[in-house]
Amino acid sequence: MTKKIQNPLLVVGTVAIDSVETPFGKRDECFGGSASYFSYSASFFTPVRLVAVVGNDFPKKYRAVLEERNINLDGLETNASGKTFRWKGRYNFDLNNAETLETHLNVLLDFSPEVGSNGKLDYLFLANFDPALQMKVLSQVARPRLKLVALDTMNFWIQNKLTELKAVIRHVDLVVLNDGEARELTGENNLIKAARKIRDMGPDIIVIKKGEHGVLLFFRDQFFALPAFPLESVFDPTGAGDTFAGGMMGYISRAKAITFETLKKAVAYGSIMASFTVEEFSLDRLRKLKSTEIEERIKEFRALTQF
Amino acid sequence: MTKKIQNPLLVVGTVAIDSVETPFGKRDECFGGSASYFSYSASFFTPVRLVAVVGNDFPKKYRAVLEERNINLDGLETNASGKTFRWKGRYNFDLNNAETLETHLNVLLDFSPEVGSNGKLDYLFLANFDPALQMKVLSQVARPRLKLVALDTMNFWIQNKLTELKAVIRHVDLVVLNDGEARELTGENNLIKAARKIRDMGPDIIVIKKGEHGVLLFFRDQFFALPAFPLESVFDPTGAGDTFAGGMMGYISRAKAITFETLKKAVAYGSIMASFTVEEFSLDRLRKLKSTEIEERIKEFRALTQF
Numbered sequence: 001m002t003k004k005i006q007n008p009l010l011v012v013g014t015v016a017i018d019s020v021e022t023p024f025g026k027r028d029e030c031f032g033g034s035a036s037y038f039s040y041s042a043s044f045f046t047p048v049r050l051v052a053v054v055g056n057d058f059p060k061k062y063r064a065v066l067e068e069r070n071i072n073l074d075g076l077e078t079n080a081s082g083k084t085f086r087w088k089g090r091y092n093f094d095l096n097n098a099e100t101l102e103t104h105l106n107v108l109l110d111f112s113p114e115v116g117s118n119g120k121l122d123y124l125f126l127a128n129f130d131p132a133l134q135m136k137v138l139s140q141v142a143r144p145r146l147k148l149v150a151l152d153t154m155n156f157w158i159q160n161k162l163t164e165l166k167a168v169i170r171h172v173d174l175v176v177l178n179d180g181e182a183r184e185l186t187g188e189n190n191l192i193k194a195a196r197k198i199r200d201m202g203p204d205i206i207v208i209k210k211g212e213h214g215v216l217l218f219f220r221d222q223f224f225a226l227p228a229f230p231l232e233s234v235f236d237p238t239g240a241g242d243t244f245a246g247g248m249m250g251y252i253s254r255a256k257a258i259t260f261e262t263l264k265k266a267v268a269y270g271s272i273m274a275s276f277t278v279e280e281f282s283l284d285r286l287r288k289l290k291s292t293e294i295e296e297r298i299k300e301f302r303a304l305t306q307f
Numbered sequence: 308m309t310k311k312i313q314n315p316l317l318v319v320g321t322v323a324i325d326s327v328e329t330p331f332g333k334r335d336e337c338f339g340g341s342a343s344y345f346s347y348s349a350s351f352f353t354p355v356r357l358v359a360v361v362g363n364d365f366p367k368k369y370r371a372v373l374e375e376r377n378i379n380l381d382g383l384e385t386n387a388s389g390k391t392f393r394w395k396g397r398y399n400f401d402l403n404n405a406e407t408l409e410t411h412l413n414v415l416l417d418f419s420p421e422v423g424s425n426g427k428l429d430y431l432f433l434a435n436f437d438p439a440l441q442m443k444v445l446s447q448v449a450r451p452r453l454k455l456v457a458l459d460t461m462n463f464w465i466q467n468k469l470t471e472l473k474a475v476i477r478h479v480d481l482v483v484l485n486d487g488e489a490r491e492l493t494g495e496n497n498l499i500k501a502a503r504k505i506r507d508m509g510p511d512i513i514v515i516k517k518g519e520h521g522v523l524l525f526f527r528d529q530f531f532a533l534p535a536f537p538l539e540s541v542f543d544p545t546g547a548g549d550t551f552a553g554g555m556m557g558y559i560s561r562a563k564a565i566t567f568e569t570l571k572k573a574v575a576y577g578s579i580m581a582s583f584t585v586e587e588f589s590l591d592r593l594r595k596l597k598s599t600e601i602e603e604r605i606k607e608f609r610a611l612t613q614f
Contacts, residue, residue, distance in 0.1 A: 093496055189400055191519075192539045212498075213520035214534060223611050225534035227521060232499045264614040304530050306613055307571040 007049035007072050008120055009253040011038045012113050012137050013127025013242070015052040015062075015076065019088040019102075020281065022095070022236050030282040031062045032087065034127035034152070037239035040286050041246025041273045043069035044294060046253040048246075051075035051115055051137075055083040055107040065283060075116065082107035095234050096211050115140040123253045125245060126151045126172070131164040138171055148258060150174035150205075152245055158184050166201060174205040176245055182208050191216060192223070207248070207267060209241060217267050219260050226267060229275040229301050236281045240274040243286070247273030272297045314356035314379050315427055316560040318345045319420050319444050320434025320549070322359040322369075322383065326395040326409075327588065329402070329543050337589040338369045339394065341434035341459070344546035347593050348553025348580045350376035351601060353560040355553075358382035358422055358444075362390040362414040372590060382423065389414035402541050403518050422447040430560045432552060433458040433479070438471040445478055455565060457481035457512075459552055465491050473508060481512040483552055489515050498523060499530070514555070514574060516548060524574050526567050533574055536582040536608050543588045547581040550593070554580030579604045 013035030019028045035052040042048045049072035058078065066073060088102035115121075115137055124146055126134040134151060143149070151172045157165050158181060165185075169175060175198055179191060188194040195206040195218040206218040212234075214227040248270030255262040272294060279285045320342030326335045342359040349355040356379035365385065373380060395409035422428075422444055431453055433441040441458060450456070458479045464472050465488060472492075476482060482505055486498060495501040502513040502525040513525040519541075521534040555577030562569040579601060586592045 190539060190541075192537050210520065213517065214532075216534075216537075223537055224614070225521075225537060225611055226614070227523075227532035227534055230499050230523075230530055230532060232497060234497075261614075268614045302614065304532055307531070307533070307568075307575045307609070 007047040008122040009042055009046050009048045009125070009249060010051065010075075010115065010121055010123070011035050011042070011048065011125040011127055011246075011249075012051040012115065012134075013038060013125075013129060014085055014108065015050075015054050015058070016085045016087050017058075017062075018238060018282065019086070020236055020238050021090040023091070023093050024233075024235055025281070027236075027281045031065055032238060032282060033085065034129075034242040036062075036066065036283065037242035037277065037286075038125060038127055038246035038249070039066065039071045040069055040283055041243040041277070042250035042253070043071055043246075044273070044289070044291060045247070045250030045269070048072065048250070049075060051077075051113050053077045053079055053085075053107050053111045053113075055085075056080050058084045065287065068287070075114070077111075077114075079107040079110065082110070089238070091237060095237050098238070113137050121145075122147045123249060124149045125249050126168070127242060127245070128152045128154050128157075131157050131161050131168045134168045135164065135171075138168065143171065148173045148252060150176060150245070150249060152176050152241070153181065155181050155184055169198070170202040172203050174207065175203045176207040176209065176241075176248070178209045178211070178241070182206075192218075205263060209244065211237075211240075215244075215267050215271060217263055219263050222260050224260070224264050224267070226271060227305060229271055229297065230304070231275055231278065234278045237278050238281075239283070240278050243277040244270040244274040246270070268298060268301060269294070272301060314354040315429040316349055316353050316355045316432070316556060317358065317382075317422065317428055317430070318342050318349070318355065318432040318434055318553075318556075319358040319422065319441075320345060320432075320436060321392055321415065322357075322361050322365070323392045323394050324365075324369075325545060325589070326393070327543055327545050328397040330398065330400050331540075331542050332588070334543075334588045338372055339545060339589060340392065341436075341549040343369075343373065343590065344549035344584065344593075345432060345434055345553035345556070346373065346378045347376055347590055348550040348584070349557035349560070350378055351580070351596070351598060352554070352557030352576070355379065355557070356382060358384075358420050360384045360386055360392075360414050360418045360420075362392075363387050365391045372594065375594070382421070384418075384421075386414040386417065389417070396545070398544060402544050405545070420444050428452075429454045430556060431456045432556050433475070434549060434552070435459045435461050435464075438464050438468050438475045441475045442471065442478075445475065450478065455480045455559060457483060457552070457556060459483050459548070460488065462488050462491055476505070477509040479510050481514065482510045483514040483516065483548075483555070485516045485518070485548070489513075499525075512570060516551060518544075518547075522551075522574050522578060524570055526570050529567050531567070531571050531574070533578060534612060536578055536604065537611070538582055538585065541585045544585050545588075546590070547585050550584040551577040551581040553577070575605060575608060576601070579608060
């Protein structure tokens with residue numbers, strides 16, 4: 001089966017139904033998933049297409065959320081014999097770490113992503129997923145024709161599928177992960193050394209997210225550091241990482257060339273997008289977001305980081 | 308007893324003999340103390356004077372270290388009947404927290420700082436010390452004539468002398484402390500909220516140090532965030548905080564006016580000074596430091612934080 005690819009940025013990830021508890025409230029069965037947050041965020045910068053799977057219980061209203069940003073959903077498969085992937089988690093007061101209460105993979109168990117082979121595809125984001133499946137996606141695309149392939153991962157894969165993960169990392173241009181994952185993947189406590197070790201695995205661009213402490217960007221021998229946009233109240237951190245990646249990849253996709261300057265701005269835009277997401281549950285804040293608000297906050301961000 | 312004050316920046320703190328163990332080596336009986344690091348660092352920007360006490364065993368060679376930067380030592384008292392304050396500590400691989408192995412207060416036990424009342428004094432830094440003594444120092448100076456009084460503290464005083472500490476904080480313009488201390492002092496996990504609470508206690512300027520994650524500056528309603536200067540190897544973090552404060556206060560002291568722009572640059576210079584200190588044991592790196600190296604690193608710092 002091949003599908004015509006119309007959009008230069010493609011994300012392969014999850015569409016989920018989340019139940020989230022934070023110190024400030026709780027929400028059952030809300031819209032979530034890495035591909036949802038990523039594509040919604042990226043859509044502010046560039047046309048985007050997603051590949052994911054949902055089950056027979058996936059609400060039409062959640063599909064409508066993605067449609068309101070004209071996200072191409074041709075690759076959103078429905079598995080009629082199963083239920084949508086569900087995640088249930090809780091955050092404590094520090095809001096840095098989610099405690100997973102329940103994970104029901106459901107239709108993800110049989111998911112075999114099909115990217116399609118025709119049409120234009122320049123940028124590919126492999127959201128956090130089984131590295132064997134990430135590799136399967138990569139095998140479906142004409143790698144040399146792509147401008148940039150990026151990958152996200154998590155400690156679970158580092159601990160359980162390290163060989164497969166390293167194999168995919170070898171083939172991507174950009175790796176985005178958090179500080180704990182970077183340390184675990186490399187055995188290096190110092191993040192600069194950790195980034196160099198990841199670069200030795202293949203990718204030219206390493207983005208290390210540090211939550212409330214901001215983000216580090218490594219591009220070949222160059223280095224860039226950005227604090228987080230200061231927020232007085234983080235309401236729900238769910239999806240912050242995927243929203244960050246969506247903003248970053250969206251910005252890269254619409255740029256003329258992938259230079260260090262482009263990448264610096266891309267991580268700044270990614271940070272700003274994430275700073276909106278965490279202000280409310282689910283995609284609620286992003287759904288109200290206006291492009292002018294993004295530009296205002298970027299301006300503010302620049303002012304509070306320049307000396 | 309009154310002494311003539313010749314120098315616009317005064318630090319009241321400790322001069323110590325440290326024994327330090329890090330994953331990279333160990334050093335016994337080396338030169339340390341908050342006033343030593345502070346004044347050495349500040350001396351790159353402005354003339355500085357220190358008030359502290361040492362014992363009968365204080366090596367001449369350590370006094371000579373401070374003299375090589377023309378630090379005014381008129382206020383360095385020698386208590387002939389006691390030994391110099393000693394601290395012994397160890398750092399683990401993460402280098403973020405010192406484990407104190409031994410503390411011998413020695414001559415500090417009877418120390419009663421005398422600032423002197425004549426001459427020019429514009430800027431005062433109360434290094435981490437018993438808040439009752441910090442208050443005693445404050446009572447010796449004509450507060451309204453000073454341009455800026457700053458204070459450092461630590462969790463020990465927050466836990467054991469909170470009333471006294473809050474009393475001093477009420478009288479200072481600037482408080483510098485680390486993130487854990489800011490949280491502990493205010494009971495606020497969010498650092499922006501914590502800073503606001505400290506501001507409600509009196510000071511207009513709050514500087515929150517986050518170690519490898521950089522520094523936050525709050526000036527009235529304005530906010531500034533800076534990542535740490537990236538270092539691949541931190542050799543010995545001892546004195547980083549005091550060196551930071553020295554660079555910051557030194558820069559402020561030589562500035563024409565205390566504006567938000569001045570303060571931003573001051574925390575940047577403070578960060579850079581600290582980034583040198585941690586490269587070697589004790590004051591070894593600072594002793595080799597050239598002003599041109601400071602300017603080069605500031606330039607580099609600017610490049611890697613601007614987008």
